[in-house]
Amino acid sequence: MDYLNALILLLNYIFVPALAYGSQLAIGAIFVTLIYGILRFANFATGDMMSFGTMVAILFTWYFQSFGLSLGFLPTALLAIPFAILFMGLYMLIIDKFVFKYYRLNKSPPVQLAMVSIGVMFVTQAVVRIIIGPSDRRFFDGEKFLIKANEFKEMTGLNEGLAIKSTQVITIVVTIILVSTLFWFLNKTKTGKSMRAYSDNEDLALLSGIDPKKIVMITWMIAAILATIGGVLYGLDKSFKPFTYFNNMLPIFAAAIVGGIGNPFGAFLGGYVIAFSEILLTYAYKKFFMYVLPESMEPDGLIQLLSTDYKFAVSFSILVIVLLYRPSGIFKGKIL
Amino acid sequence: MRKNLNVIAAYSIMMGLIILVGIFQSWNIALSIFNLCLISAVMTMGANIQWGYAGLINFGIMGFTALGGLAVVLISVNPVQEAWSAGGTNILLSLFLVIGIVLAVRFVLKRYQKSKIRNYIIAAIIISGIIIIRLVSEPGIEAIEEVNPARTGFLGGLGLPIIFSWIVGAFFAGGLAFVIGKVALGLRADYLAIATLLISEIVIAIIKHEDWLTRGVKNVIGLKRPAPYEVNLQETEWFINLVEKFNSGKLALISDITERQAALNQFVIEGSSVFVKLCYSGLFLVVVIILLILTQKALYSPWGRMMRAIRDNEEAANAMGKNVVKQHLLIFVLGSAIVGIAGAMLVTQDGLFTPGSYRPLRYTFLIWVMVIVGGSGNNFGAILGGFVVWFLWIEAAPIGLYLVNLTTAGLEDTHFLKVHLIESVPYFRFLMMGIGLLLIMRYRPKGILPEKIEIK
Numbered sequence: 001m002d003y004l005n006a007l008i009l010l011l012n013y014i015f016v017p018a019l020a021y022g023s024q025l026a027i028g029a030i031f032v033t034l035i036y037g038i039l040r041f042a043n044f045a046t047g048d049m050m051s052f053g054t055m056v057a058i059l060f061t062w063y064f065q066s067f068g069l070s071l072g073f074l075p076t077a078l079l080a081i082p083f084a085i086l087f088m089g090l091y092m093l094i095i096d097k098f099v100f101k102y103y104r105l106n107k108s109p110p111v112q113l114a115m116v117s118i119g120v121m122f123v124t125q126a127v128v129r130i131i132i133g134p135s136d137r138r139f140f141d142g143e144k145f146l147i148k149a150n151e152f153k154e155m156t157g158l159n160e161g162l163a164i165k166s167t168q169v170i171t172i173v174v175t176i177i178l179v180s181t182l183f184w185f186l187n188k189t190k191t192g193k194s195m196r197a198y199s200d201n202e203d204l205a206l207l208s209g210i211d212p213k214k215i216v217m218i219t220w221m222i223a224a225i226l227a228t229i230g231g232v233l234y235g236l237d238k239s240f241k242p243f244t245y246f247n248n249m250l251p252i253f254a255a256a257i258v259g260g261i262g263n264p265f266g267a268f269l270g271g272y273v274i275a276f277s278e279i280l281l282t283y284a285y286k287k288f289f290m291y292v293l294p295e296s297m298e299p300d301g302l303i304q305l306l307s308t309d310y311k312f313a314v315s316f317s318i319l320v321i322v323l324l325y326r327p328s329g330i331f332k333g334k335i336l
Numbered sequence: 337m338r339k340n341l342n343v344i345a346a347y348s349i350m351m352g353l354i355i356l357v358g359i360f361q362s363w364n365i366a367l368s369i370f371n372l373c374l375i376s377a378v379m380t381m382g383a384n385i386q387w388g389y390a391g392l393i394n395f396g397i398m399g400f401t402a403l404g405g406l407a408v409v410l411i412s413v414n415p416v417q418e419a420w421s422a423g424g425t426n427i428l429l430s431l432f433l434v435i436g437i438v439l440a441v442r443f444v445l446k447r448y449q450k451s452k453i454r455n456y457i458i459a460a461i462i463i464s465g466i467i468i469i470r471l472v473s474e475p476g477i478e479a480i481e482e483v484n485p486a487r488t489g490f491l492g493g494l495g496l497p498i499i500f501s502w503i504v505g506a507f508f509a510g511g512l513a514f515v516i517g518k519v520a521l522g523l524r525a526d527y528l529a530i531a532t533l534l535i536s537e538i539v540i541a542i543i544k545h546e547d548w549l550t551r552g553v554k555n556v557i558g559l560k561r562p563a564p565y566e567v568n569l570q571e572t573e574w575f576i577n578l579v580e581k582f583n584s585g586k587l588a589l590i591s592d593i594t595e596r597q598a599a600l601n602q603f604v605i606e607g608s609s610v611f612v613k614l615c616y617s618g619l620f621l622v623v624v625i626i627l628l629i630l631t632q633k634a635l636y637s638p639w640g641r642m643m644r645a646i647r648d649n650e651e652a653a654n655a656m657g658k659n660v661v662k663q664h665l666l667i668f669v670l671g672s673a674i675v676g677i678a679g680a681m682l683v684t685q686d687g688l689f690t691p692g693s694y695r696p697l698r699y700t701f702l703i704w705v706m707v708i709v710g711g712s713g714n715n716f717g718a719i720l721g722g723f724v725v726w727f728l729w730i731e732a733a734p735i736g737l738y739l740v741n742l743t744t745a746g747l748e749d750t751h752f753l754k755v756h757l758i759e760s761v762p763y764f765r766f767l768m769m770g771i772g773l774l775l776i777m778r779y780r781p782k783g784i785l786p787e788k789i790e791i792k
Contacts, residue, residue, distance in 0.1 A: 041526070042526040042529065042530060044701075099774060099778075102778060109525075110525065110526050111393060111525045111526060111529075112777070112781075114393075114526050114529060115704070115708060115773075115777060116773075116774065116777055118701055118704065118705070118773065119770045119771075119773035119774040119777065120770065120774070121701070121770070122701070122705075122766045122767070122769045122770025122773065123766070123767060123770030123771060123774070124770075125697075125763075125766045125770075126763050126764065126765075126766035126767035126770060127767070129760060129763040129766065130757075130760040130763050130764070130767070133759075133760065134763070246697070250533065250534055250537055253530050253533075253534070254534060257527070257530065307545065309541065309544065309545040310541055310545065312537060312538075312541060313537070313538045313541040313542070316534035316535065316537055316538050317538065319530075319531070319534055320519065320520075320531065320534070320535065323519075323520065323523060323527065323531055324519060327523060327527065
């Protein structure tokens with residue numbers, strides 16, 4: 001019984017939150033990796049593009065709510081996502097046309113494109129803050145919990161409760177659908193294959209008649225889908241604040257590089273690597289050991305490897321270690 | 337003279353703008369902008385050495401700035417004796433343990449050949465070392481943080497004059513840069529950018545949360561000053577006389593004696609803060625000028641030529657027998673050390689150390705905008721970039737407000753759009769920076785004052 005309690009404890013505080021957080025990071029990391037693989041630059045505007053998409057989704061959510069439209073127990077924001085994706089895609093294409101295209105056609109070094117993306121970052125940040133303001137916003141509605149901790153305790157008769165938030169389930173389900181569709185698209189369809197070819201060897205791809213304009217446009221559209229959905233899922237689960245989104249860029253980059261930048265599947269797994277290590281290393285295991293060990297050996301301290309303040313630092317340290325020993329990432333990068 | 341005309345013109349326009357602020361807003365604002373411009377100029381010089389001379393991307397400027405600030409605390413604050421006696425031994429012991437671990441790892445690395453077992457041994461040393469250090473330091477840290485937590489709760493510093501800390505800040509930042517350089521300089525340019533960005537976040541996390549060392553988010557306030565205090569100045573005889581002399585014209589107009597005395601007091605109060613700011617400006621100017629002379633000399637020395645050769649063609653420079661790795665490391669350390677000086681200057685000027693205020697946008701990306709806008713590879717350009725961008729960063733809000741009022745002049749004052757826009761005026765600075773950066777990169781990719789290489 002004690003072991004079961006310990007297991008539920010870990011599920012409740014580590015596994016489920018890490019899975020949800022990891023999914024959010026994974027989507028962002030695939031976004032970074034796609035841009036890096038096909039457009040060939042590190043996009044420092046990642047976090048702010050995600051916050052732009054989320055902002056549009058929030059505005060649509062408010063609009064729908066204003067005339068009483070809702071999805072019952074699901075959050076209204078899900079309904080707003082397609083519209084937000086449209087706006088996000090439009091925004092990205094406009095930016096590409098006025099900013100990135102020039103450097104791409106001139107074959108500028110990736111560093112210059114990265115610098116340009118910093119300019120885009122500033123502009124996007126300003127746009128988001130001017131339109132919706134810098135404050136914290138919650139836009140979640142509908143049923144909050146799928147299983148409440150109390151209900152679970154009553155149902156099973158255990159000491160530990162397992163609470164599953166509906167946003168966590170939505171995050172995981174949406175991620176599975178989104179990522180599997182994306183991989184199917186990249187591996188099975190003709191357009192997806194040509195994208196991979198373009199990423200692998202640009203000149204060869206051009207020789208075999210692949211239209212670069214089309215590839216770039218499709219990449220931005222996929223990026224828009226990923227950015228918006230990733231951002232909305234994070235916002236639903238936690239809350240929307242432009243500054244947090246900007247900061248989220250850092251673990252997302254870590255996930256993309258750990259997984260091997262340019263490799264979407266690596267980025268997907270990288271998200272979970274980062275999320276799990278962040279939570280595993282900063283969780284206080286005192287209660288867990290109280291269940292598992294006999295009473296005489298109960299620990300005094302919190303048995304916490306690192307204080308929660310160092311959450312971000314954990315993922316960055318992992319990144320540094322990976323960069324040192326396997327600069328191309330755990331799953332060989334730059335293949336797509 | 338002729339060929340430097342654009343430099344002179346650009347700088348005179350910049351000084352003219354600051355003087356205009358002084359006339360139309362107040363001299364206090366103008367001087368505080370000027371001081372921060374000088375500090376920004378030092379930071380951009382550091383970044384410019386790395387990017388402009390050697391083509392190294394350092395997105396960790398925030399981390400080096402914060403380390404410079406930390407140096408100020410560790411040097412100038414008076415030591416907290418109680419805290420030292422409570423937990424000093426544990427901390428010192430941990431310090432020796434850290435050194436021991438580093439030496440042990442070095443020993444293993446030198447002694448044994450590259451193999452899997454060696455990696456495991458190193459990992460084992462580091463992990464067990466960390467566990468031992470935690471066990472040793474934990475009681476010490478707790479004891480230190482319990483010593484009068486509302487006012488101290490940290491070890492304090494050495495109690496030395498604050499100017500020393502500028503040099504120590506350079507050493508701190510340089511030391512960190514050495515470690516980062518050893519680890520990350522072999523990486524490709526954009527990987528290096530991301531790695532330094534994340535490492536600087538780690539540095540900030542440590543400074544924020546190790547309360548025994550830095551007081552963390554509780555901030556350290558009331559640091560020593562290299563300049564006189566306003567309150568003391570207002571009571572000093574010569575200063576009052578000086579202010580009286582300066583404003584004698586205005587004072588003469590007032591006939592009533594009590595009124596004249598009140599006016600004089602007002603002038604003294606204003607004058608004292610201007611005077612203090614002028615002191616800082618003097619100090620900062622000295623630093624900027626010394627650094628400028630040194631960097632200019634370096635740029636036109638054989639060493640500078642070699643750095644440009646490495647930047648423009650690494651393989652060729654390597655083939656000519658230049659040690660690229662070593663030179664990259666050297667320049668990374670030098671540039672970061674300069675940024676460290678700037679960080680120390682910043683904290684000195686503010687008189688307080690607030691770890692929570694270090695944000696990558698302000699301390700990393702903004703500095704990069706300065707370097708790119710000013711002109712990378714050109715020291716005068718970098719300094720000008722610091723001035724222009726900081727000036728715009730501060731004056732963006734008034735300019736934005738003016739623009740908003742101009743464009744929405746047709747709307748009523750209570751119209752929701754106008755109210756909303758006026759509320760979001762502070763964010764126009766981001767827009768201005770972004771658009772400025774994009775325009776410069778597109779139409780003048782070498783910056784306002786481009787790099788000029790004279791061949792003699």
